[in-house]
Amino acid sequence: MQPLAGIRVLDLSRLLPGPFCTQLLRDLGAEVIKVEDPNGGDYVRYTPPLLDDGNSVFFHTLNRGKKSVSLDLKSDADRERFLKLAATADVVVEGFRPGVLDKLGVGPARLLEHNPRLVVCSISGYGQRGALAKRAGHDVNYLARAGALSLMREPTVLPVQVADLAGGALPAAFSICAALVGRARTGTGALLDVSMTHQAHGLLALTMSRAAVPDEAPLGGGRDLLIGAVPCYGVYPTKDGHLSVGGIEPKFWMGLCAALQLPELSDRGLDTGAAGDEVRAALAAKLATRTTAEWVELLGPLDVCVEPLRAPEEVLADPSFPRVDVVIGGAVVPLPVPASAFGAAPVAERGPLLGEHNETVLGAL
Numbered sequence: 233m234q235p236l237a238g239i240r241v242l243d244l245s246r247l248l249p250g251p252f253c254t255q256l257l258r259d260l261g262a263e264v265i266k267v268e269d270p271n272g273g274d275y276v277r278y279t280p281p282l283l284d285d286g287n288s289v290f291f292h293t294l295n296r297g298k299k300s301v302s303l304d305l306k307s308d309a310d311r312e313r314f315l316k317l318a319a320t321a322d323v324v325v326e327g328f329r330p331g332v333l334d335k336l337g338v339g340p341a342r343l344l345e346h347n348p349r350l351v352v353c354s355i356s357g358y359g360q361r362g363a364l365a366k367r368a369g370h371d372v373n374y375l376a377r378a379g380a381l382s383l384m385r386e387p388t389v390l391p392v393q394v395a396d397l398a399g400g401a402l403p404a405a406f407s408i409c410a411a412l413v414g415r416a417r418t419g420t421g422a423l424l425d426v427s428m429t430h431q432a433h434g435l436l437a438l439t440m441s442r443a444a445v446p447d448e449a450p451l452g453g454g455r456d457l458l459i460g461a462v463p464c465y466g467v468y469p470t471k472d473g474h475l476s477v478g479g480i481e482p483k484f485w486m487g488l489c490a491a492l493q494l495p496e497l498s499d500r501g502l503d504t505g506a507a508g509d510e511v512r513a514a515l516a517a518k519l520a521t522r523t524t525a526e527w528v529e530l531l532g533p534l535d536v537c538v539e540p541l542r543a544p545e546e547v548l549a550d551p552s553f554p555r556v557d558v559v560i561g562g563a564v565v566p567l568p569v570p571a572s573a574f575g576a577a578p579v580a581e582r583g584p585l586l587g588e589h590n591e592t593v594l595g596a597l
Contacts, residue, residue: 233574234261245327246274249355249400251294256405259578270302273586284561297579302587305336316597323351330360340423350421351411355400359427371395378433385454399432463512464501473524478537488536556580
């Protein structure tokens with residue numbers, strides 16, 4: 233099923249948040265046209281490692297099955313071409329700093345005036361208004377300012393771009409789909425303002441709620457329930473790797489303690505402070521006595537919320553996880569993809585060459 237079939241999306245964004253958002257829309261059936269600067273296009277095109285076609289594997293990951301037109305929006309002629317193209321579109325996604333498109337004469341408000349049915353989604357670090365609106369930043373900056381990194385015992389760079397994806401791409405895709413539903417009722421489009429920092433802050437609702445409880449310990453520093461405060465929820469080394477333990481509910485923790493022959497710990501999974509460190513040390517010492525595979529064989533059949541840490545390559549080779557094989561030149565590139573709730577098959581096409589569809593898309597105008 234392709235619920236967005238017939239929807240045309242113009243993607244002015246670069247790098248990660250906007251292209252990931254529009255890739256989700258493409259996998260749901262939308263036609264996505266990347267509008268790129270003819271002088272190089274999306275910066276991700278040239279981020280190593282490069283494939284035989286000269287484009288980055290990252291670019292193909294984020295732009296499967298999209299079209300590309302090259303337009304210089306500083307040119308009067310190309311600006312008019314873009315406005316004509318916008319008149320045929322349903323959605324425009326952009327990720328410039330606030331005010332950039334206005335200076336080019338194609339700002340969100342003008343686009344909506346030009347095409348009242350258009351849904352214009354702006355993804356930015358700090359939103360379209362406010363003292364920080366035009367401030368530069370990237371994922372680590374947004375997470376730091378949103379209060380997320382300070383919650384860790386030892387703040388560090390995360391392996392997944394949480395603000396870019398969970399704070400930018402996903403809320404943008406969700407809001408676009410909601411706006412299209414609203415347009416079906418009212419006939420009018422919408423201006424959407426997605427701030428990656430504010431959205432990332434919103435993800436902290438569970439943790440931040442503790443601040444309302446009198447005499448609670450200060451937030452941050454690894455003192456929260458799910459980021460290191462209790463021994464029943466964490467990551468432990470084995471003889472040759474690591475295991476994740478998620479025994480928050482007593483039945484899971486007690487089942488694990490029974491399987492590990494540690495009955496003295498069965499009621500101490502939620503211990504904190506020095507007492508929690510004592511439990512954590514005892515559990516770590518036990519798990520370090522066997523390999524990850526040995527523990528998986530013993531604990532896998534049990535209902536104890538324990539899973540091995542796997543390398544990305546291992547997961548990519550696991551047929552139970554969704555992936556798509558994209559043929560680029562003579563190479564087959566396997567890519568992980570988000571699973572569609574509609575069961576729609578991901579687009580198994582390469583990303584477009586810069587300006588590849590100028591004739592077919594712009595010529596049709």
